[in-house]
Amino acid sequence: MKTFYFKINLNKFGELKQKAEAERRTFRIAAISYAAIFIIASIIAIVLSSNLSSKIKNRSALLNSIRDEIKTYKVSGEFLSSNDLARLNNISSERIFWTQKLVALSEKTTDKIAITHFSFKSNKLSLFGITRLDRNQKEFDLINEFIVELNNNEQISSDFPKIQFVKSSKDKEKDVDILRFQIDCISKSYTGKGGRK
Numbered sequence: 194m195k196t197f198y199f200k201i202n203l204n205k206f207g208e209l210k211q212k213a214e215a216e217r218r219t220f221r222i223a224a225i226s227y228a229a230i231f232i233i234a235s236i237i238a239i240v241l242s243s244n245l246s247s248k249i250k251n252r253s254a255l256l257n258s259i260r261d262e263i264k265t266y267k268v269s270g271e272f273l274s275s276n277d278l279a280r281l282n283n284i285s286s287e288r289i290f291w292t293q294k295l296v297a298l299s300e301k302t303t304d305k306i307a308i309t310h311f312s313f314k315s316n317k318l319s320l321f322g323i324t325r326l327d328r329n330q331k332e333f334d335l336i337n338e339f340i341v342e343l344n345n346n347e348q349i350s351s352d353f354p355k356i357q358f359v360k361s362s363k364d365k366e367k368d369v370d371i372l373r374f375q376i377d378c379i380s381k382s383y384t385g386k387g388g389r390k
Contacts, residue, residue, distance in 0.1 A: 297348035306339055318353060318378040326363070326370040336361070336374055343378070353378035 298320075302308055308322045324335050336358060343349050343356050350356070361374040 293348055294352070297346050298343075301339070301342045301346055301349075303339070305335055316380040316382045318380070319359070320376045320378065321373070322376070323364075323371050323373050326372050332372055333358070333361075336372075336376070340376060343376075349378065353380055355379040 298308070306322055306324045308320055311318060311320045313319075326332065340356050340358060343353075356376065356378045359375040359377050361372055364371050364373055
């Protein structure tokens with residue numbers, strides 16, 4: 194005859210309790226994680242929304258200021274055509290600041306050279322000067338040095354990129370041999386025909 198054995202788990206209640214605690218712990222962790230993710234996402238959304246609204250306000254303020262400026266132009270009747278803009282551009286790009294040029298020219302003129310007069314015609318500045326002839330120096334060395342100094346000066350060469358010797362003649366004043374010369378400083382707008390580009 195076969196004997197039957199019954200297995201009785203006396204600790205079943207403890208196992209169920211542990212299982213329930215583990216499930217509660219898992220639920221708590223999941224709930225806290227979801228809550229943290231939700232809070233972080235909400236903060237990011239609020240920050241992005243505030244930045245976007247700030248940008249919209251700035252753009253609106255800029256647009257309103259532009260509209261106000263347009264209204265003032267409409268009231269005053271100051272409209273600029275494309276020809277007006279082209280003329281303004283030409284004036285700003287082609288004008289020559291003579292005060293700065295004359296100061297730079299005086300700084301580059303040594304005591305051995307004297308500028309007697311100058312003229313500006315057809316976008317070409319002609320300098321007329323004299324220098325004393327020295328037996329120890331070649332006639333054109335001093336003039337060439339003067340031209341090099343003018344070319345190296347940015348204040349002058351910016352508007353007159355081409356500076357060249359034109360002519361010279363020997364003369365005598367009070368028993369002193371002198372050399373009269375002409376140097377032309379040619380502007381960027383010079384065409385060679387007396388006009389502009």
